Amino acid sequence: MKKKTTNNKTINITQVKSTIGRNKIQKKNLISLGLKKIDCSKSIIINKSTEGLIKKINHLIKIEKG
Numbered sequence: 178m179k180k181k182t183t184n185n186k187t188i189n190i191t192q193v194k195s196t197i198g199r200n201k202i203q204k205k206n207l208i209s210l211g212l213k214k215i216d217c218s219k220s221i222i223i224n225k226s227t228e229g230l231i232k233k234i235n236h237l238i239k240i241e242k243g
Contacts, residue, residue, distance in 0.1 A: 189241040190231070191218040199237070206230045207237065 192212040196204045210230055211219040220243060221227055231240070 186223045187220050187243055188223060189218060189220050189243045191216065191239045191241070192237060193239045194237045196237070203234050203237065206234045210234075212238070 190210065190212065192207060192215055195215060196207060207213075210221060210227070211217075231238070
C-alpha cells in the first residue's frame with residue numbers, strides 16, 4: 178500500500194477578544210476551532226472549511242504561521 182503524502186499547512190490561532198456581545202454564529206465558530214477562553218491557543222490544519230471559519234472571526238483571533 179502506498180501512503181499518501183500530504184503537505185498539511187498548519188497555523189497557530191489564539192483568541193484575543195471575548196465573545197461577550199457577539200452573535201451566536203461567531204461564538205459557535207470559535208468553539209468549533211477549539212477556542213473557549215481568551216489566550217487559548219490551538220494549532221490547526223488549513224483547509225477550505227477552516228479558512229471560512231477564520232475569515233468570519235478574524236477580529237477575535239490572532240494568527241501565527243507555524
